[in-house]
Amino acid sequence: MSNNDLIVSLDIGTSKIRVIIGEISNGAINIIGVGSADSDGIRKGAIVDIDQTVQSIRNAVDHAERMVGIGISEVYVGIAGNHIALQSNHGVVAVSNEDREIGEEDIERVLQAAKVVALPPEREIIGLVPKQYLVDGLSGIQDPRGMIGVRLEVECTIITGTKAAIHNLMRCVEKAGLRISGVILMSLASGMMALTKDEKMMGTVLADVGAGATTLAIFEGGSLAAVSTLPIGGDYVTSDICYGLKTQTEHAEKIKLKYGCARIEDAADDQKFKVMRVGSNMEKEFSQLDLANIIEPRMQEIFQMIRQEVKRLGYLDKINGYVLTGGSVSLPSVLPLAQLELESNVRVAVPDYIGVRDPSFSSGVGMIQYVSKHVRARGATGAKRPSKAKTTGSTASKPGIVEWFKNMFKEFI
Numbered sequence: 001m002s003n004n005d006l007i008v009s010l011d012i013g014t015s016k017i018r019v020i021i022g023e024i025s026n027g028a029i030n031i032i033g034v035g036s037a038d039s040d041g042i043r044k045g046a047i048v049d050i051d052q053t054v055q056s057i058r059n060a061v062d063h064a065e066r067m068v069g070i071g072i073s074e075v076y077v078g079i080a081g082n083h084i085a086l087q088s089n090h091g092v093v094a095v096s097n098e099d100r101e102i103g104e105e106d107i108e109r110v111l112q113a114a115k116v117v118a119l120p121p122e123r124e125i126i127g128l129v130p131k132q133y134l135v136d137g138l139s140g141i142q143d144p145r146g147m148i149g150v151r152l153e154v155e156c157t158i159i160t161g162t163k164a165a166i167h168n169l170m171r172c173v174e175k176a177g178l179r180i181s182g183v184i185l186m187s188l189a190s191g192m193m194a195l196t197k198d199e200k201m202m203g204t205v206l207a208d209v210g211a212g213a214t215t216l217a218i219f220e221g222g223s224l225a226a227v228s229t230l231p232i233g234g235d236y237v238t239s240d241i242c243y244g245l246k247t248q249t250e251h252a253e254k255i256k257l258k259y260g261c262a263r264i265e266d267a268a269d270d271q272k273f274k275v276m277r278v279g280s281n282m283e284k285e286f287s288q289l290d291l292a293n294i295i296e297p298r299m300q301e302i303f304q305m306i307r308q309e310v311k312r313l314g315y316l317d318k319i320n321g322y323v324l325t326g327g328s329v330s331l332p333s334v335l336p337l338a339q340l341e342l343e344s345n346v347r348v349a350v351p352d353y354i355g356v357r358d359p360s361f362s363s364g365v366g367m368i369q370y371v372s373k374h375v376r377a378r379g380a381t382g383a384k385r386p387s388k389a390k391t392t393g394s395t396a397s398k399p400g401i402v403e404w405f406k407n408m409f410k411e412f413i
Contacts, residue, residue: 008064009367010057010075010173011186014042014212014235015327017056018361019064019072022368029372031353031365035064044231045081045213047168050175057176074179076367079126079169080186080208080215082229083162088131089114091154102135102144102152110154117158124166126159126183131223157224159185184370186363187217187227192373193366194323194349195219203319206349207306208363209328211235214302218315226313230305234328237298244294245286246277256331259288262299263333267292299334303341321345327360 005025011018021033037059041052061072091114095106111128119125133141135149144152166183173180191206200219208215211234218226237260241252255275261267267289274283310316322342324334329348338346350357351365 006070007368007371008072008075009189009364009371010060010077010178011364011367012042012047012053012057012078012169012172013039013210013327013360013363014045014233015039015210016360017060018364019060019075020356020361020364020368021064021068021070021072022365022372024372029353029368031356031368033064033068033070034355034361035060035062035067037063043212045210045215045229046165047172050168050172053172054175057172057178061176061178072178074181075173076182076184076371077169077173077180078186078189078363078367079161079166079183080229081161081165081213082231083165084126084185084187084227084229085123085160086224086227087117087158087160089117089156089158091115091156093152095149095152100148100150102147102149104145106152107133107145110152111156114154114156115158119160122162122164123160124163126161126166127185127188129157129159129188129224131155131157131221182371182375184367185224185227186367187215188224189366189370190215190325190349190363191217191219191224191366192370193351193362194325197222199321199323203315205306205310205315205319205322207322207324207326209233209302209324209326211327214306214326216306216309216313218310218313218319220315220318226315228309228313230302230309232302232305233326236302237295237328240294240298241291245275245284245291246279247275248278251276255291256295259291260295260331261288261292261333262295262331262337264289264292264296266333266336295331296337299331299337300341302328303338307342319344321347323347323349325349325359325362327358329359 005023007022009020017037017039019035023030023032037056040056041049047053065072091110093110093113095102097103115125132139132155133144134153135141135144135147136151190208194206195204201222203220206217213233214230216228238253238256241256242249259273269287269289271288272285274285276283321344335348349362350359351361356365
């Protein structure tokens with residue numbers, strides 16, 4: 001396998017860190033390796049301990065390397081959190097070629113022009129998503145390359161984040177011995193995997209219900225319109241079970257995954273299990289119905305908060321449905337409960353690849369799809385293509401964070 005055949009994504013979540021290796025063959029993506037490790041040092045989606053996070057990243061990378069026998073040295077990193085913000089901007093340039101044919105350089109210049117925006121000193125640009133191009137006033141153009149014109153414009157969405165959160169994420173990845181090929185907004189990556197073109201056009205909420213946080217991405221008119229993060233997720237369900245059954249968190253998580261059901265009416269009273277309780281050497285027996293009585297109220301609250309946040313953002317009457325993803329929506333009966341609470345069309349998105357058919361892998365698989373379409377496509381037309389992985393375990397000298405920020409946008413345009 002050639003190095004350029006491989007794309008490696010790194011999804012740093014609250015409960016798990018996942019590394020996914022994708023191989024590109026004749027334009028098709030094959031998932032050839034997956035590594036995961038318990039996520040220590042992350043609370044509610046934010047890094048609270050650098051050293052523990054670094055070790056968790058190394059564990060996940062080692063797991064993936066052992067699976068496929070390939071040394072990983074470069075990764076694409078997903079970023080999310082309540083520090084992410086979107087703002088619209090406009091860029092204009094004159095076409096430089098004498099024959100007025102729009103080329104790659106013109107597109108790069110207009111995108112760079114769109115990045116000229118006043119930002120507070122604590123914020124940094126993460127990426128830029130073009131909504132449409134305009135050639136001599138003609139709008140609705142998605143790819144202007146090869147067209148003839150004098151004036152090239154772009155309407156785009158600029159994605160920004162706080163410098164502290166971005167630099168801490170980069171520091172963890174670099175201390176784990178990895179080079180950063182690029183940073184991708186998780187909402188864009190998940191949307192790439194989970195949503196159809198029509199869903200993005202008609203207005204859809206993509207809700208990624210993770211362990212420590214729930215990330216909302218609202219797509220309208222074919223592009224990302226708004227993002228938001230709610231500080232609630234599957235860990236709260238586990239915590240409720242922990243207190244309700246008076247058991248340790250580790251046992252509560254295992255019970256939730258094995259016996260959990262999101263709706264009381266779908267739970268089985270005859271499905272029993274025993275729990276070792278805190279402060280006792282005796283086990284007590286509970287039923288799935290007992291467990292559902294604990295889980296359903298918290299899941300109802302999560303979906304109610306999602307609906308309230310969509311309303312606060314001003315999109316409640318504009319969207320036509322919800323798509324759920326993330327590890328916490330894999331509980332049985334989540335879908336009918338969500339349909340009831342959200343009062344709308346709802347479906348659960350699952351990656352359609354062997355080995356990753358679980359909602360918790362949506363972001364990692366989506367990153368590989370995003371890179372394959374948007375980053376590598378540019379590289380194929382003459383722009384610098386970042387390497388995806390190396391077939392040796394050696395690591396080249398790693399660029400500093402400042403140098404990485406200077407070069408990161410060249411990879412995304």
